[in-house]
Amino acid sequence: MNAPSNITQEITIPQQIALLASMRPVHAAFSWFQVHENELRRLQVEIARIPAPPFGEAARANWLREKFVAIGLEEVEIDEIGNVTAVLPGSDRDLPLTAVSAHLDTVFPFDSELVIHEDRDRIYGPGVSDNAAGLVALLGVAMAMREAEIGCESDVLFIGNVGEEGEGDLRGIRYIFEKSRWKDRIGETIVIDGSGTDSLIGQALGSRRFEVIVRGPGGHSWSDFGQPNPVVAISRIVSRFSQTPLPSSPKTTFNFGVISGGTSVNSIPESAQVSVDLRSVSAEELQRLEDELRGVIQTEIPARGRDGGPAKMTCELKKIGDRPAGELGHHSHLLEVFHAVDAHLGIHSQMRRASTDANIPISMGREALTIGAGGTGGGAHTLREWFDPAGRSVALKRILLAVLALAGIH
Numbered sequence: 001m002n003a004p005s006n007i008t009q010e011i012t013i014p015q016q017i018a019l020l021a022s023m024r025p026v027h028a029a030f031s032w033f034q035v036h037e038n039e040l041r042r043l044q045v046e047i048a049r050i051p052a053p054p055f056g057e058a059a060r061a062n063w064l065r066e067k068f069v070a071i072g073l074e075e076v077e078i079d080e081i082g083n084v085t086a087v088l089p090g091s092d093r094d095l096p097l098t099a100v101s102a103h104l105d106t107v108f109p110f111d112s113e114l115v116i117h118e119d120r121d122r123i124y125g126p127g128v129s130d131n132a133a134g135l136v137a138l139l140g141v142a143m144a145m146r147e148a149e150i151g152c153e154s155d156v157l158f159i160g161n162v163g164e165e166g167e168g169d170l171r172g173i174r175y176i177f178e179k180s181r182w183k184d185r186i187g188e189t190i191v192i193d194g195s196g197t198d199s200l201i202g203q204a205l206g207s208r209r210f211e212v213i214v215r216g217p218g219g220h221s222w223s224d225f226g227q228p229n230p231v232v233a234i235s236r237i238v239s240r241f242s243q244t245p246l247p248s249s250p251k252t253t254f255n256f257g258v259i260s261g262g263t264s265v266n267s268i269p270e271s272a273q274v275s276v277d278l279r280s281v282s283a284e285e286l287q288r289l290e291d292e293l294r295g296v297i298q299t300e301i302p303a304r305g306r307d308g309g310p311a312k313m314t315c316e317l318k319k320i321g322d323r324p325a326g327e328l329g330h331h332s333h334l335l336e337v338f339h340a341v342d343a344h345l346g347i348h349s350q351m352r353r354a355s356t357d358a359n360i361p362i363s364m365g366r367e368a369l370t371i372g373a374g375g376t377g378g379g380a381h382t383l384r385e386w387f388d389p390a391g392r393s394v395a396l397k398r399i400l401l402a403v404l405a406l407a408g409i410h
Contacts, residue, residue, distance in 0.1 A: 259272070
């Protein structure tokens with residue numbers, strides 16, 4: 001931890017948090033959060049009205065870049081896959097930097113009707129909580145730090161990343177930690193996602209997603225009866241794999257989410273496919289399930305026919321998602337900081353397990369946590385999504401104190 005330069009290394013983390021919270025510039029930032037709630041609310045509505053499906057986040061990325069520039073952050077840029085990054089420079093640029101991220105994308109396709117409206121305290125509309133709330137928190141912390149003239153010892157990197165949802169497959173944060181110019185400089189990472197203040201997601205729920213595609217010759221239901229049917233084959237694969245035993249611990253699941261194929265009721269389909277979602281906190285269990293799925297496919301769709309000739313049906317197993325599993329250690333410094341911050345603010349937080357951008361750094365053995373942006377929300381991933389910003393300032397204080405404890409105050 002880059003402890004503030006006027007705080008001795010001997011005091012405990014809770015004492016450091018209390019001392020940080022007592023500083024005049026930090027108090028000024030706390031006040032800024034409350035005074036500017038209407039501005040944050042306006043920004044949230046503005047963000048939510050910009051479509052940002054996975055692989056289509058460019059308009060929202062440009063919007064965020066303009067905001068970073070207006071705040072006065074440095075090295076503002078959009079990288080080659082669409083992430084927006086900006087730096088609040090510290091006094092010692094050789095120190096590991098502290099990263100704060102929020103994802104740009106939503107689950108809603110371009111043709112979704114983004115009707116965003118306000119009714120009393122609540123904001124309604126697709127994506128207002130996940131993740132317009134997270135992006136507002138990201139901006140709010142950066143704005144308050146600039147307005148209160150808070151300088152840190154190490155750099156603070158603000159990230160608006162692409163590809164967190166669905167088939168985005170964490171591609172934005174994966175790029176940050178595997179290919180970006182920041183990958184070797186990042187120390188600890190705070191991920192802001194959705195609403196709430198009572199959770200600490202340090203257990204990365206892993207998932208592997210596949211499409212199973214079976215192809216055959218097809219034909220007429222009467223004259224070609226007897227030809228192999230891909231729909232029947234897919235059904236057998238689903239039925240056989242559904243009997244796969246699962247451990248009671250660690251929790252491990254599978255789901256067949258979408259099944260399709262065929263053109264008409266009187267045609268033998270030429271193809272059929274099903275999407276499969278495998279989940280576990282254990283990388284070993286995920287691999288076991290994948291191996292089991294491959295084994296079932298080989299049993300149901302053999303490579304050779306019964307006569308030894310080429311099979312009439314083929315099967316393709318296409319991976320469409322891979323989110324690595326992992327868990328932040330109980331003695332994690334980042335976790336200690338957040339426990340101390342939550343105790344200071346009177347937040348009763350609980351460790352939770354989920355699949356978020358933090359999966360990537362956690363799976364690499366690096367320290368990362370996902371937290372909420374405050375307020376309350378509901379209807380996530382539906383057109384009826386809503387967000388109530390009441391209490392947002394507590395979450396922003398939480399993020400700010402953690403950032404300062406990690407980056408040090410100059």
